[in-house]
Amino acid sequence: MTVEPKKNMEVTPWKVSGDIDYDKLMVQFGVQGMTDELADKIAKHAGFKHLQLRRGVxxxxxxIDWWIKEYEKGNKVGLYTGRGPSGSVHLGHLLPWFFCKYLQDAFDADLYFQMTDDEKFLHRDDLTLEQAIEFTYENALDVIACGLDPKKTHIFSD
Structure with missing residues (x-):
């Protein structure tokens, strides 16, 4: 049996369409697949396996394999994530933030959270600078509401 390659895949910051080839995307973005072994190692340090790891989210x-090795050597580790504020936050935004809280608590890590309001303003003709700034403040409150450690969470805007 021959497997046909997936065609017409388009993945950009603004559009996802076609038959998505996740293996190809992982190569393009330079990421590695999450393994059960790695999820178990994270859980060992955290004291429990986060719901998102248990469910294979x-x-x-x-x-993250290198990151954990650095932690095991006794080195301080940190987290980085962000949000392009252009509207209200939804569950798709919250899931990685909740996971960051889990990692922050488990590894005593500082979290650096970048609001890329400049990127959204420059790439969306329908978004004014004032709207981008307002979304930034609103979304920062959403981030804070996730229960992240305020002494270890650094939210910044471009």
Whole structure:
């Protein structure tokens, strides 16, 4: 049996369409697949396996294996994530933030959270600078509401 390659795949920051080839995307974005072994190692340090790890929500990661090794050597580790504020927050935004809280608590990590309001303003003709700034403030409140450690969470805007 021959497997046909997936065609017409388009993945951009603004559009996802066609038959998505996740293996190809992982190569393009330079990420590695999440393994059960790695999820178990995270859980060992955290004291429990996060719901998202138990349910296989995460397909891939970038260097979390290296990150854990650094932690095991006694080195301080940190987290980085962000949001392009252009509207209200939804569950798709919240899931990685909840996972960041889990990692922050488990590994005593500082979280650096970038609001890329400049990117949204420059790439959306229908978004004014004032709207982008307002969404930034509103979304920062949403981030804070996730229960992240205020002494270890650094929210910044471009």
């Amino acid at each position: 995460y397909l891939s990661h970038r260097d």
